[in-house]
Amino acid sequence: MFEFAARLRKLREQAGRPTYRDLARHAHYSIATLSSAAAGRQLPSLAVTLAYVRACGGDEREWELIWRRTADACAGAPAAAATENRHSDDARPPYAGLAAFREADAGVFFGRERLTGALVEHLRERRLLVLFGASGSGKSSVLRAGVLPAFVGVPTLVFTPGPHPLEECANRLAARAGVAPGPVRAELAAESGALHRMVRQILAGRQEGDSATEELLLVVDQFEEVFTLCRDAGERERFVASLVHAAQAPDSRTRVAVAVRSDFYTHCTRSPGLVDALPHAHHPVGPMTVEELRAAIVRPAARARLTVESALLTTLTADAHGRSGALPLLSHALLETWSRRRGNALTLAGYRAAGGFEGALTQTAEAFYRALSDSQRRATRRLFLRLVALGEGTEDTKRRVPRQELDDGPDTALVLEQATRARLLTVDGDHVEIAHEALIRCWTRLGDWLDEDRDQERLLRALTEATALWESLDHDRDILYRGVRLAAVKDLPRQALTARERAFLDASESAAEEAQRRDRRRLRRLRRLVGALVVLLVCAVAAAGFAVQAQNTVTRQRNEAVVLRAADESVRLSPHDPALAAQIALAAYQQAPQKRTRDALLSTLSVASAGAGPAGPRPTGHTPAVTADGRTLAMADGSQILLWDIADPRQPRRLRTMDGDGVGMNFIEFTPRGDTLVGAGADRTLRLWDVTDPRHPALLSQRPTGHSGAVYSVAVRRDGRMAATAGYDDTVRLWDITDPARPRSLAKLTGHIANVKPVAFSPDGTTLASGSDDGTVRIWDVTRPQRAATIAVLEGHRHFVDALAYSPDGRTLLSGSDDRTAKLWDISRLPRHRQLGELARHADIVAGVAFAPDGRTAVTVGVDGAVNTWDVTDRAHPAPLAFLTNPGGSVKEVRYLTADGTILTVTAHRSVQVWYTDLDRVLAAACDRFHGTISRARWARHFPRLDYAPPCPRRAAADPA
CATH class of the missing domain: 2.130.10.10 (YVTN repeat-like/Quinoprotein amine dehydrogenase)
Known part of the structure; x- marks a missing residue:
């Protein structure tokens, strides 16, 4: 094993000693994983080894043989036997992987007995349960495989809300009652008591049991979708009101269980229908104890007549203990270890070969991705980006997508099939979704896609919704894009759009061209009228002075609007082109020195500084x-x-x-x-x-x-x-x-x-x-x-x-x-x-605070991505000094570096940011920080109709434009 690591280090030297950050960018594995592979403490997985070799330009076929010989020597048994065992065994696995446990899996659902008992007791004493837990804490599994089987003989209704929760609820109720869903949807939208009456009607129509005492257990999983996917606030509140009324009516026959991610707790408290019910209805899901983890690992294996190696059990419990969102990663790592079992034993060697705790999921995703052709990889990127709901002050979540939203091309069909077989996606009827949100956190490649295309994805998501509305209203021309919205989506790559979206965009462009033709005809008629109005010119001379003044006012207001828009654009552009973003922000401040342009300048130069200077490693961490x-x-x-x-x-x-x-x-x-x-x-x-x-x-x-x-x-x-x-x-x-x-x-x-x-x-x-x-x-x-x-x-x-x-x-x-x-x-x-x-002034959690060394100013940072500085000289009346924005998302930690207001922050994505709040210092050093100057073409794009005035004029002579 040490010789193997030494050969890896020699390969890196032959490649010119690239930094591990460069290797991680090409290999799509973390710096820690790659450096550990070459450290020699343990044999890395085959996938990690081949990614390391590929990033260094080595021969993958040769290194695969080297890895297998080394693995044989370390394990004492041929690796081919484990591979054959993995692919030839058709036995049902005892672990669920990324998927949530279902009601049919109750026999292999272990470790949550105490929580299940508490939830069952809660539901029997009260009729409303709101289950809060981090993503990956097992909320769905404990409801489906723990709580539902405890209510033997009780009819159940389980669904996720999706973008139209009232419609989804109506469809499920109508199917159970055997009626058309349209009238049910109308009743739910009109009155909060309709759900309660519909449940009573369904129970009255059942033949078995005593209908006078029978009840319905209604489970709403992934309740956070009412905030991430449902855009209609009115529909959201009517849906919540219906659930609460059904559970709290004096003659209620409904017990309601809701599972929601804990980072959406504040969203729930803003809902008038939920805020009064939460104190008596909410129940948290915390991390599993060591004993519960051992039960979840060992008892499913024991039921399948398998044994778990003690070293593996110790490693798994140490990796998972205290981590609230670790259960899907644990289950997936166990599933991959099971597929690499030796005889009837799950071993530590199999666990390490699978990639370890987080590496197993990354390894599975990367193996699926590498097996695809170039066109299929492009289809994979488009598909997975569509399956993520972008967070607004919260983490990104998975998005349930109807099949009709996806193109039916052969590449998409094959990618769907392969990703489902790899358990990365689940296909349920006419919908597709990511198997678990842990994939969004752990698959580095998907995270890179989201960081690169976040603004584009927001435009694309809005285009998808507009297309669906256009189709539902029989291609109503009033729904088509026009003006700014049409200009914004024109730059979207056509290959990223489905046939339906391209049809919507084509119809929008045709409508816009027709409107332009009408405007040109109208303009020609106006020009003919001008000739007849020339005689009135003399009368208008007296009003000329006023007109000039009005024109100057309009021009000044227009220029100010252009400058403010350029300032906002500089902040969004800063992660991708820091030099250009800094020059745009500086130019905007010089054109209109005011609070908004000052904040944009401080934000942009601070963000730009993270990428300034010579190429080299940058600090990262949490x-x-x-x-x-x-x-x-x-x-x-x-x-x-x-x-x-x-x-x-x-x-x-x-x-x-x-x-x-x-x-x-x-x-x-x-x-x-x-x-x-x-x-x-x-x-x-x-x-x-x-x-x-x-x-x-x-x-x-x-x-x-x-x-x-x-x-x-x-x-x-x-x-x-x-x-x-x-x-x-x-x-x-x-x-x-x-x-x-x-x-x-x-x-x-x-x-x-x-x-x-x-x-x-x-x-x-x-x-x-x-x-x-x-x-x-x-x-x-x-x-x-x-x-x-x-x-x-x-x-x-x-x-x-x-x-x-x-x-x-x-x-x-x-x-x-x-x-x-x-x-x-x-x-x-x-x-x-x-x-x-x-x-x-924060829109979400305040995650960090700090006092400046002089005690007269303070800084607060938050999950909303804001870095706010305050004048706290008067402690009773603090005043805002600057509102800075991190375009990369949530800011978790903050530290003052120097007395002149230099601040260091850490984002949720583990990047380190340095902020400068001394405006005079920023202005003095701005032009010395970047080489070159903004070209005339880029100036015209960001400052249309404003005279070319680059912010650093001494470099203007070098501008090739």
Whole structure:
């Protein structure tokens, strides 16, 4: 195995030593996966090996033989036997893979017995259940394979809402009642009580059982579709009202169970029909415990007379424990391991050959994709992009698509068949959908497609909806695109459109051309009238001055509109062409210096800076830590920690990569002197590294934290002698790290009644603040750690508290929450405290907050992609300074780098962004940051009718245009 890894490293040297980031871009596997393949710790899968070789320009056929010889030597048995076993065995697998468990799978559904019992008891006591859980937490499976079988003899109705929930509900009810769906749809739309009456009618018509006591169990799966797919707010509210009324009517015969993703909780609270019912109806789905995971792994195998190797069981439970969305990945990895079983045993070698926990899904998707021809790959990209509903402040979700929306070409048909066979897609009647949203998160290639075509996909999705409406209204000409909407979709590639959409677009263009011909005829008639009106010219001279003034006003307003549109376009363009975007934003600010163009300039130059400078590796990861001097950055990226020199944030230099022993770090933090890095991972272990020389870090110690749930965050006191860890077991623990080689537990702080997330020490180190999912912030007196006690509880947030920051003087606390607000608290005279001002410009969760070193400004970042800076000189009346936009999506973390307002953020896609909020500094350095200048052709495209005035005139002479 070590010789195999050495040969891989030699192959990379022969290819000119490309960076692992370049290899990942060509191989479509993560940097960590590729670097691990060449590290020699374990034999990589065949798919990863061939992707590595292909990216380095090696001979794939030769390397496949090398891999198989090495695998035989490692496993002690020929790999061909496992391959033959995989393809020749027709036995039914004991695992569901990406698909949700169905009612027929109840016999192999294990691990959720306690949750199933609680849900069944809830439904028997109450008639409405709203089940919240992260994507991949098993909501659909526990309802279908756990709850439904518990209601023996009870008629059930299970459906997903789709883009027209009332119509979908009417179709299912009508089929059960044996009537036409049209009148049922009309009744549901007219009155919320129609669903209740329809259920009673259906039950009255049943022959078996006592119809006077019989009930219907109605299950609405993937309820978030009413927010992601349904565009009619009125239909959405009528559907919700019908469900709630059917469950709460005094003579109700309906029990309603709804499964919805947890990140749509705030959407549910905005629904008038649901908000009153939620407190008594909602039930969360959390991660499975170790015992539940073991049952889900071992018991299905035991029923199939299979055994699970103990090393495999240990590895699987360690990989899945504490991860709320890991169940589909676990099930798919088990399914792939089962297909590579040896005899009746599921082995660790088979699991690794399948690609591991997340690699198994990526490996399956990549194997499916590589087997296709070029035309079939293009069809695959078009198909999968259509099957994703783009998130608006939330993660992307899967989209259920009717077959008639897809073209019937041979490539599409073959791709559908192969993707369904690979269990990546499910075809149900006349609809197609992605098997599970985990594929959207884990398949890097699909993620790249979405990032590249996000704006185009939004246009295409709107075009699809307009086409369906046009067809439903018998090709009504009033539905056709015109003007700006038609111009926007003309640039869409024709091969990305279906025949129906091309017909709609052709009809729109024909209607537009006809309208232009009518306008030209009208213009000719007007010109003839002009001759007759010339005699009135003398009379109009007196009004000429006023006309000129009006024309100047119109021109000024038109130019301002052009400039503002160009400023907005610069932000959208910045990830793809940062140099051009920066010049457009700078030109827009020079043409119209106002708040909107200033915000666009700061956003664009900050985004552009991430791609400026010489080509090279860029920091990535999900959790940052920055030294007090702002010169060194640590990024937790999966099971690795990467150290960077960011003395010049535009040209970061990677110093070292530290291996986390396969454990993902949830949070890391430098001590104030920057010589020690403290972190806690998914295995609930506290680790300390000596980073005095960041080029040669060394692990000093590691010890269990004692938390029974995942560790969410770590804080270090300013003197570097104490640390605090917060966990999902509702507790905070204090640590003495005076000797980093021997950290010592000091105290366990209890009082929160839900997950504890952020923790922060006050500047003087006497108090500790902790935020929780119970919506409160607790202030603890830690002057005597062994007797630490709560001295204040700050209440005011309506949802989870996700971020905390003390002001530099320690007199003010800033908190951010899922309720889309950040609040300032006066804590100068504890235990007395009071709420000051509220910072509330975010459209979604406030995920990070920070005070500037001078304490006069603050920054908040959120899932809505906004980076807001505030003047908090007057704590009771904070004022917005700048509203910056990250076009790449959600922003999760924020840190101040320097006193001049330079900010570092981390997005949900693990990219690191540097923002400059000092406008004078940005203007002084803007022209020196990029080479070349905007051409006349591009100027005319973005600033039509404005005189050519490039923002950096000293380079204008070099413009070839």
